[in-house]
Amino acid sequence: MAERLRTEEMIMNMGPQHPATHGVCRLILTIDGEVINDCVPVIGYLHRAIEKICENRTYAQCIPLLDRFEYVTSMSCNWAFALAAEKLTDLEIPERAEYLRVIMAELNRIASHLLCIGVTAMDLGALTPFLYTFREREFILDLFEMTCGQRLTYNYIWVGGVSKDIPPEFIPKCREFLDIIDEKCDDYEKILTKNPIWLVRNKGIGIIPEKMVHDYAISGPSARASGVNFDIRKHDSYGVYDRFDFDVPVFFGCDCYDRYRARMAEMRQSARIIRQALDQMSDGPVRAKVTMNFKPKPGEVYSRIENSRGEMGIYLVSDGTKKPFRMRARGGSYNHLMAIPEITRGLKIADLVALFASLDIILPEIDR
């Protein structure tokens, strides 16, 4: 009977407004029943021409735009751009500013991973971890608002330092957060890590072998969950990261479950870095003497930093005027999305949701 049943492939759109696509991304799926035979991502719904607009702005004015480039970890975007502009100008950054940058970027990394884990859990049907992680994320956003005045688009890390020194109540609040975060991570792990439903939905799903990591230039926690030990903070150090003692968690499972575990472990390491930074930080100025309309030397430079979802790079070409001649940004999500068609072949539609969430794809970073 089953042999005589003729099945046909069907083409189905997933998105652009599907909540599990984390932004607006359309996936054209060719499905046979529940099984995905092909998947074509369609991007560009969030295109804002950030790279082109930056050519008409001075370097200081580019930074608010870079906030919108990838709004979950704006601090890292600010930093990548500031790093590139500083390389062009040969600027010396005050030490306190370097420490503040590390603290802010690591807090932002924790906030981003919390968002990723919470959203993954919600996509797979568990609402509770989502509420818990957002509670902790709010704490971090409060810290940011107290420092720079905004909760999402910080405009904090400027060329030549940071915009403002931290308020006096920041350090006690930050320490309070560091005291609870490990305990909260334990809480999430109790709910998720060995939960049988979580295991069935994540273990062995969306395998990214090591070869594919190199082929598609997948980076960040997603690469480290496939056994690639590469972290720009450690292996191509920038800022003052070489002064801290931290581990790079590497897992070998290559699946969604290990990507989740890598993020969990990274949050604890980030908290460790912040603790050391708070201890080592000394008083001093937070901004080098640089005017708003400074003119860097002509030349080109590529700077890269470890973002929470992979390598974030800024390529700047300067012609000696106060505006960049060309700005090109590289975000990790683009490579992750392009790898999805190959990973999904043969998966079920429900697994695609888990895969999409575990790669932590943020669409504004792709469309820019």
Added chain:
Amino acid sequence: MAQLVRQFASGIYNLILGLFTTTKHLGRHAITIQYPKERWDIPERSRGMVVLLTDHETGKLNCTACLLCMRACPSGAIDIEIEKDEKGKRHLVEFKVNYHICCFCGLCEESCNFAAIKLATKFEFPEFDKANLIWDSKKLAEMGFDVPYVKPVRKKPVAKKPAAKPVAKPDGDKPDGDKPTEAKPAEQKAAEDKPEEKPVTEAKAPEVKAAEEKPVEQVPDKKEESTGPEQSDSESKEDKTS
């Protein structure tokens, strides 16, 4: 078979562990608040509505129409109309902020040397009509009337007090040699505009702290930027791309 049983037992155990964690939260207070009725403390640095500040002694706006904020604005949200009197002094005619395109970045506040523009902590200004979101100086001043601020400590014009010069010199990192001489008239002009202004900070309780926080090294930074008014107007147009 034994493995299946073990898996089953571990599954049940971990489910209960998870449920136990959630039960722990049952007795806790809710961290959410009922927004319009309850409010939270907005940090003082919060960047909300852009407002113009008024000098409470003279009742005039602090703005000297130097156009620096218009040039610094990345989205071209600020529109300033000026006129020059016979002495070449600038006067503010109209100051408009276009809230459709303002991105609340705070660069205008940063670039202003006269404490004339500020991002206040107010954030509730929805409108039914888009056109109502372009505010003129009257509305901006009205909204900013009760916003506390610190008057910048202004150095006396160099001609009157030669002692001020060596103070400014060591920490001023000057890119071109002729800038300090350019800065002089700008300062003098500022002093003329507001002769009553005292160089002491206003003793407003919440703001005294902020005054202390302001790092000292920012002062020479701004001094360099205050050469801006001397730059040609054509440059300002080129900057203002939108």
